[in-house]
Amino acid sequence: MASEPDDTRAAAKGAAESRPNGLRRMLRRFTASEAEIEAEELQRDVARHGCQPAREAERGQLVSVTGRLRTVVYTPRTTVPTLEADLYDGSDVVTLVWLGRRQIAGIEPGRALTARGRVALRDDRKVIYNPYYELEAAP
Known part of the structure; x- marks a missing residue:
């Protein structure tokens, strides 16, 4: 059970890395200047x-x-x-x-x-x- 949070974190990290570029572009729009x-x-x-x-x-x-x-x-x-x-x-x-x-x-x-x-x-x-x-x- 102690390894479950590490597995969950790794899965979340893998999911975040595999997200489409659309999310990355959206986040960029929030942080970029006009x-x-x-x-x-x-x-x-x-x-x-x-x-x-x-x-x-x-x-x-x-x-x-x-x-x-x-x-x-x-x-x-x-x-x-x-x-x-x-x-x-x-x-x-x-x-x-x-x-x-x-x-x-x-x-x-x-x-x-x-x-x-x-x-x-x-x-x-x-x-x-x-x-x-x-x-x-x-x-």
Whole structure:
């Protein structure tokens, strides 16, 4: 009988280890910050869309990235106006730059989109100039 509690503990431990990942994910949601949860969801979207994670994008590479726009800023310049938007995919940020544009319908903070273009570096930041893009349905 003295060994019964040890057997019970071992059985409980074995059952806990064999539980599906769903319980582990649920427990993670309780302990993770909102930013961590958002990053995980965005990274799942990257895989679902068949895109490349932004952290893996390198200068000169033609990429497809997907994520959510964090900021959208119109930057008046002396030579050509630009519209710049930071796209976050849960791993890194890629700045999308449209030259000669003051605004684009649907390009607004919080909007999900997929962009395609060649990666450049500007001030050690990843940039795609005049990307092809597809807006996701508004939430």
